[in-house]
Amino acid sequence: MISYQIETKNLNVYYHKNHVLKNIDIKIPAKQLTAVIGPSGCGKTTLLKSFNRLLEIQEESKIEGQILVDGENILDRKGSEVPDIRKKMGLLSQKPYPLPMSIRDNVAYGLRIHSNKNKGEIEKTVEHCLKEVGLWNEVKGRLHDSASRLSVGQQQRLCLARAIAVQPEVVLCDEPTSALDPLAAQQIEKLLLRLKKEYTVILVTHTLRQAKRVADYIIFLYFGMVIEQGPADEFFNAPKNPETKAYLSGEIS
């Protein structure tokens, strides 16, 4: 029996008066890697950003419907509770955006805001997270260096370390490897495979191959609508919809 961590019911998202997401009803299984696939511009990023309510910082957006996380509709919560919701969802964006501070401070950022840990505990957690993402050996001698000095691939891993430092339940990844070279991309994919044992990972990707490599569960979005969703092998081997078949065979991309 799969347990679903996130469910959406009749989710509709409007951006600048455009109806970007239409009647989305999906279920995201817990502690698995769900890939959201589909052609560019279909609303995948918008979907991701509604999960951690990041969309609403832009005034021109409107959300209707329900997003249930562990059974509770997060859209009902007040504005002052939103930071706590976001804490539960880590975000890894397409281009790495290290904060304008040192490597250590980047990872410790969330810790210093949310917890009362003392300096020693924070150092330990920073080390632990950097080890988790495989950065520790590369940066352990220069934690006070500015994060901008790292390579793009290292920065992306740093952003991941920063995200998991606050112990989220869900990790949202928005095409995290598209800005990276193949080697760095591979590292991130390996990390995601490890992460999905502890966290629910939602990965937006526009390469089918990547989805095939890492996903347990697939959601196929096409022009803002969910065409098909289901376990990965079912999806790839026995697609039900004509659009799905067309996408899988490369006719539409």
Added chain:
Amino acid sequence: MNTRKLRDIIGTNLMRIVTLFIPLLFFFILILLIYKSTLVLGTHSITDVLFSTIWNPDNGQFGLAAVIIDTILVTGIALIVAIPISLLSAVYIVEYAPLRLRRTIRPFIDVLAGVPSVVYGLCAFLFLAPFVKNVVAPWFGIQSTGLCIFSAAIILSIMVFPIIISLCIESFDAIPLSLKEASLSIGATKWETVKKVVFRASAPSIMAAVLLGFGRAFGETIAVNMVIGGTIRLPSSVFNPGETLASLIASKYGELMSIPLHESALMLVALILFIAVLLFYFVGFLLLRRAKKRWNY
């Protein structure tokens, strides 16, 4: 040589000549001020001029210490008031204000920047000064005519608002949305994001804005002149009248144009003013240019 080529050569050279005006003007002003100051510096040592508080041209005494102190007080108070108000306003306009409100406020800031100094001075003289005289100074237990250092500082801070606010808005706007999203997605509040990300990323620009504000405040002549009271004496409180370097020039110039020594002393003041403002702007613009290169996202 056909007319087209001739036109081209004349046109290009005209432009070249006219562009030369700029460095010429710049250095010509500087050199003239230095030249004119040498007279008074010939008979008075620079330490006398800078550190004596007695300004008595008839006796040949040109002590600027009181004026310098007044200038520092006026500029300092003006900026202490203006910086937090401007920073907070800029943050509100960029981060918190609803879109429509943002669009309406921006033009107001530009208009504030365009109001001539005399108008500020007029309003300060007729309304700020009596207010200081009747309400503010008595609250501190001090008697004042209202034409004092404090009034000059307050009107100056209002004049400085638009400079700092618009530079900060420009800088805050330039921060990529995704950077702020990165902070928010870890569960930081908007204010924490402002504190730890926006301010940090904008730090050089904010510094530059402050320096440019300083430069403006330091050099403001007319508005200060109209409310500062024109007394050259060491002040015992900010509610005493005084004179800044800039307002001194405006006050004293008409009187003694024919006495070379006095004129030379005022030219020295102008030179000090020129160099000080030059430094503020120099460092300010340098910071602004560096800021644009720093964090490339």
Added chain:
Amino acid sequence: MNKRIIEENIFKILMIASVCIVLGSLMVIFGLVIVNGISSLTIQMITQTPALAPPGSPPGGGILNAIVGSLLLALPATGLASLIGIGIALFLQADFLHPALSNAIRFMLDVLWGIPSIIYGIFCLMIMIYIGMSSSLIVGIIALTMLEIPIITRCMDESIKMVPIGLREGSYSLGSTKFETAIRVVRRQAFPGILAGILLGLGRGIGDAASILFTAGFSNRIPTSIFDSTAALPTMIYNLYSTPLGQSKAFAAAFLLLIIVLVVSVLSRLLTRRFKKHIIK
């Protein structure tokens, strides 16, 4: 979490208070000038020059001398500064000068924009005395021109910079020289922005007192030659603000100045908006 929310709310209140202070001071200044200015703005005020009144009674007449004086000072100065400015701004493009030189000149322009205007006044005054002239319209115009050149040039420069390089290259490839491209293609694209810069300079020039205080002098009459001293709106305010009887004139002049500031502000906004709409990308 509560502590963080409380902190945010405290600062939100401070922020709103700050915006209110800024907008409030603007409103207060405008309010004061409008309320006092409107009551002084009679037909007599704008059509007459100051009249001598018998001692003991308020000075009569109006501020026509200042109005005409301001126009006679600011318009030629702006015209001159614009001509010079467009030459400099066009020349600063990378096509003519090495970029390091261009930036050095831009920097000097920025500094010249920022120095106190009284320095321009003193500078012209020195030269004026040296040549043996007395304070007059012509010297005032020169001082204002110097004041306005950096402002106008930099604004023009900024809008010309926005002309995409592809446009210029297209012109070159058709066989135009640098000069011709500058005059025809670049200037036309950047035209609204250039106009906005001119307006800004004009607004500054009309409102500035320090540069013309000693150079244009003061007079109760309308100047008849460029060697006459003349009053101007800002100097009128400066001379009359402290006399209780002259204050009505001062406010009338201030009111006119504010109207000019508003008009300049609105016009340059409209122009920059139109500029952004029509720019070829």
